[in-house]
Amino acid sequence: MPLSHQDQLYIMADILNNHHIDCTGTLSECQQIQRLASALQQNADVAPEIKEVLRQIEEYSTAGAHETDLLIHIETHRPNLSQWVDTINHYQ
Template sequence: MPLNKHDQLNLLKDILTNQTQDCCGSVSECEQLERLVKSLMANNQLDGNALSLLEEIYDYSQGGIQSSNLDSHITTYQPQLTQWVQDVNELY
C-alpha cells in the first residue's frame, strides 16, 4: 500500500527530527529522504515554497549519501534541520 502525502510528510519529519536530536544518521536514512522528497515533488498539490523546501532537503540528502563523514555532515546542517522540521509541519 503506497504512502499518502500525510504519511510521507510524517516520515520525512521523523527522519529529520531523529537526525536533529541524535546528530547522526545513516546513508539509508538519507536515501529514504531522497525517495520521499522525489515522491512529494511529483505531487502537483505543493506550492513553490514547499518545492523549494523539498529541494533543499534533497540536496542535503544527496550530500549525506556522498559524504565520507555523515555525522559531521548532519552536525553542519543542525540549524537547517531544525528549521526544516518546523517547515514540514506547515505543509500538512
C-alpha cells in the same frame, strides 16, 4: 496501499528530526529522505510553498549519501534541519 503525501511528509519530518536531535543518521536514511523529497516535489497535492524546502532537503540527503563522515554533514546542517522540520509540520 501507497503512502499519501501526508504520510510521506510525516516520515521525512521524523527522520530529519532524529538527525537534528540525535545528531546522527545512516546512509539508508539519507537515501530514503532523498526518494521522499524527490517524489513529493513531483506530487501536485503538495503545497507549492514547501517545494523549495523539499529541494533543499533533497540536496542535503543526496550529499549525505555520498559523505565519508555523515555525522559532520548532519552537524553542519543542524540549523537547517530544525527549520525544515518546522516547515514540514506547518504544511502537514
